[in-house]
Amino acid sequence: xxxxxxxxxxxxxxxxxxxxxxxxxxxxxxxxxxxxxxxxxxxxxxxxxxxxxxxxxxxxxxxxxxxxxxxxxxxxxxxxxxxxxxxxxxxxxxxxxxxxxxxxxxxxxxxxxxxxxxxxxxxxxxxxxxxxxxxxxxxxxxxxxxxxxxxxxxxxxxxxxxxxxxxxxxxxxxxxxxxxxxxxxxxxxxxxxxxxxxxxxxxxxxxxxxxxxxxxxxxxxxxxxxxxxxxxxxxxxxxxxxxxxxxxxxxxxxxxxxxxxxxxxxxxxxxxxxxxxxxxxxxxxxxxxxxxxxxxxxxxxxxx
Numbered sequence: 001x002x003x004x005x006x007x008x009x010x011x012x013x014x015x016x017x018x019x020x021x022x023x024x025x026x027x028x029x030x031x032x033x034x035x036x037x038x039x040x041x042x043x044x045x046x047x048x049x050x051x052x053x054x055x056x057x058x059x060x061x062x063x064x065x066x067x068x069x070x071x072x073x074x075x076x077x078x079x080x081x082x083x084x085x086x087x088x089x090x091x092x093x094x095x096x097x098x099x100x101x102x103x104x105x106x107x108x109x110x111x112x113x114x115x116x117x118x119x120x121x122x123x124x125x126x127x128x129x130x131x132x133x134x135x136x137x138x139x140x141x142x143x144x145x146x147x148x149x150x151x152x153x154x155x156x157x158x159x160x161x162x163x164x165x166x167x168x169x170x171x172x173x174x175x176x177x178x179x180x181x182x183x184x185x186x187x188x189x190x191x192x193x194x195x196x197x198x199x200x201x202x203x204x205x206x207x208x209x210x211x212x213x214x215x216x217x218x219x220x221x222x223x224x225x226x227x228x229x230x231x232x233x234x235x236x237x238x239x240x241x242x243x244x245x246x247x248x249x250x251x252x253x254x255x256x257x258x259x260x261x262x263x264x265x266x267x268x269x270x271x272x273x274x275x276x277x278x279x280x281x282x283x284x285x286x287x288x289x290x291x292x293x294x295x296x297x298x299x300x301x302x303x304x
Contacts, residue, residue: 012038165235235275
């Protein structure tokens with residue numbers, strides 16, 4: 001993308017700030033964030049920052065070519081701890097942003113959904129698979145997809161929902177402020193670097209399709225450039241267990257910190273995830289470029 005006016009909601013957050021900074025090199029970028037999960041210190045000075053909630057009536061949508069709607073309560077526990085407010089932000093906020101953008105003449109919205117709606121899958125999940133809702137978080141993200149269908153059909157807008165798979169960067173990037181809500185890669189690397197034993201639910205055999213934020217940013221940009229509608233997986237197609245991940249962190253840091261295995265306290269838990277991203281690849285040419293070994297090296301570099 002170049003020469004466009006872009007709005008990124010959740011723009012001071014983890015994925016949002018990475019996207020905003022990347023796009024700002026060749027575009028005019030406005031980042032909206034209420035400060036709940038983001039901080040403007042993540043943003044380059046070339047990004048115009050507005051401290052606003054996505055629930056507000058007057059968002060900076062005038063003359064915007066593309067909206068990247070990433071603002072959300074972004075995990076199971078976040079939503080469980082504040083169901084009503086989280087639902088307002090995740091669902092009403094989505095409708096508010098899309099409606100304001102539509103009225104201002106914007107025709108392309110790319111928004112954050114989730115891979116959690118596939119449940120636990122050891123084989124790569126495709127967008128053609130049935131999805132299920134077992135948590136408030138999943139319900140709110142699935143609601144976005146349903147409202148996107150409505151806006152697309154009723155107003156002929158292009159809305160692309162991105163089902164992210166376990167996005168990470170590490171505390172050396174823009175992920176540190178998420179703390180206990182950060183990806184396990186970031187949490188475990190930080191613990192091991194400090195000599196603390198990371199706490200693992202169960203026996204550590206659970207797997208995730210860990211996807212580096214740089215690849216997610218590329219996927220978002222390519223999706224907007226292609227003017228896509230529908231839902232698209234964003235993941236590498238490679239599943240790695242927590243035990244394997246901890247071993248890789250130890251090897252990279254030259255440490256030998258063992259995890260502590262504890263009983264899983266969560267009533268709903270996805271044990272395994274893996275993406276089939278061939279639909280996105282076919283539509284845009286996107287391919288993940290940061291292998292997990294390289295990603296671990298990047299996460300660990302600030303500690304070395």
